[in-house]
Amino acid sequence: MMQFKLASFNPKGFRDFWLSLALFLCPLPLLAQQSAPSLPLLFDARERLAKPDLSTLVRLRFLTSVDFPPFNFMDQNGKLSGFNVDIAREICAELEIADKCQIQALPFADLKDALAASQGDAVIAGVAVGEELRRQFAFSRPYLMLPARFARNLKTPLKGDNATSLADRPVGVVKATAHEAMLAAYFPKIKAVPFDSKEALLAALKEGKVDAAFADALQLSFWVSSQASAKCCALLDGSYISEHFLGEGMTIMLRQKDDVLRSAFDHALAALSRSGRLQEIYLRYFPYGLY
Numbered sequence: 001m002m003q004f005k006l007a008s009f010n011p012k013g014f015r016d017f018w019l020s021l022a023l024f025l026c027p028l029p030l031l032a033q034q035s036a037p038s039l040p041l042l043f044d045a046r047e048r049l050a051k052p053d054l055s056t057l058v059r060l061r062f063l064t065s066v067d068f069p070p071f072n073f074m075d076q077n078g079k080l081s082g083f084n085v086d087i088a089r090e091i092c093a094e095l096e097i098a099d100k101c102q103i104q105a106l107p108f109a110d111l112k113d114a115l116a117a118s119q120g121d122a123v124i125a126g127v128a129v130g131e132e133l134r135r136q137f138a139f140s141r142p143y144l145m146l147p148a149r150f151a152r153n154l155k156t157p158l159k160g161d162n163a164t165s166l167a168d169r170p171v172g173v174v175k176a177t178a179h180e181a182m183l184a185a186y187f188p189k190i191k192a193v194p195f196d197s198k199e200a201l202l203a204a205l206k207e208g209k210v211d212a213a214f215a216d217a218l219q220l221s222f223w224v225s226s227q228a229s230a231k232c233c234a235l236l237d238g239s240y241i242s243e244h245f246l247g248e249g250m251t252i253m254l255r256q257k258d259d260v261l262r263s264a265f266d267h268a269l270a271a272l273s274r275s276g277r278l279q280e281i282y283l284r285y286f287p288y289g290l291y
Contacts, residue, residue, distance in 0.1 A: 063120035142249030147239035
């Protein structure tokens with residue numbers, strides 16, 4: 001079996017990226033040429049998932065971390081915030097158990113052991129789902145997929161506004177990652193140029209050493225809109241989602257025995273998707289769009 005790093009869904013990689021990018025980011029208006037980004041529907045609007053009886057539930061303890069912005073972090077007032085945190089709170093409201101819900105932050109490395117030791121009931125922190133973890137834990141249905149995207153250097157003339165315009169052109173990608181494997185599989189006509197790190201890749205794109213980059217959509221969307229890019233670049237084409245290369249998406253991790261709670265989470269997430277509340281939270285934290 002081919003082995004590669006899941007660069008798009010590596011929590012440590014995300015945290016390292018955001019901690020460095022935070023030095024450059026400042027409040028920015030939405031780009032005038034962009035329309036409001038949308039969140040792909042992960043739940044069929046016609047689907048109705050049964051709401052389990054939680055009347056005997058004493059409390060529900062969500063576990064998360066604080067160093068994974070914009071998903072979970074401490075805001076300027078010292079309050080636990082982020083996309084995952086808001087999702088947890090909305091789930092509790094939808095299930096009508098807000099008064100029984102708690103959200104606690106722990107170091108990311110301690111989350112799995114804490115859940116296994118019943119120090120919490122669910123982990124909502126971007127833990128990558130894998131075969132080994134599935135043997136130990138259960139997972140809700142995904143509430144957010146993290147796609148890959150292209151970003152192009154605006155000084156490079158292209159004959160089109162989609163990936164076909166990059167045929168036979170140099171496109172940067174971080175080596176030994178899921179994105180490198182995905183680029184080779186989906187776009188064999190592109191001349192892939194491997195880099196040792198995301199920092200090196202973005203620097204090369206900014207300097208025009210490659211015509212485009214193929215990487216995680218979250219990181220690219222914020223970077224092209226930040227001061228760090230100096231308006232050199234823009235997103236190109238749409239998003240690319242692949243469970244094979246990029247994983248199953250963001251889910252909530254539970255203990256194997258908690259089938260009722262898992263069903264409750266799936267019910268709540270489906271309801272939030274139908275009502276548009278999931279989209280509202282998405283727009284709050286991803287104004288530049290992942291898709």
